[in-house]
Amino acid sequence: MERRRLVVSGRVQGVGFRATAMGVARRFPVTGFVRNEPDGTVLIEVQGLSGAIDAFVLALRNRMVANIQGIDSLPMALAEDGQGFVIER
Numbered sequence: 001m002e003r004r005r006l007v008v009s010g011r012v013q014g015v016g017f018r019a020t021a022m023g024v025a026r027r028f029p030v031t032g033f034v035r036n037e038p039d040g041t042v043l044i045e046v047q048g049l050s051g052a053i054d055a056f057v058l059a060l061r062n063r064m065v066a067n068i069q070g071i072d073s074l075p076m077a078l079a080e081d082g083q084g085f086v087i088e089r
Contacts, residue, residue: 001047001049001078002050002078003032003045003046003047003076003078003079004047004053004073004075004076005044005075005076006045006057006071006072006073007037007041007042007071007072008041008042008044008070009041009068009070009071009072010067010068010069011066011069012040012041012067012068013036015064017042017064017067018036018087019087020060020063020064021034021044021085022086024056024059024060024063025056025085026084026085027056027059028048028052028053028059029048029049029052030046030047030048030053031047031048031084031085032045032046032047032085033086033088034085034086034087034088035088035089045076045079047079057071057073
């Protein structure tokens, strides 16, 4: 089990990115959240088995390929996060 912080850059705000990320995440056994950041990036914190996180990121990249310029990934400490995957405002 692991948790990652993903910072997604590109044209990722105002294009339905958060809703798409939530929909993609629900196809995998992961938990976490997605939210817009003031600098124009989108922050995703995702927790699950490494393979599930990798599959989520790949599916999200494939779905939003025209919008994503880059994804920076940093490992994080595990969280008590059993709420599914949600959009934070």
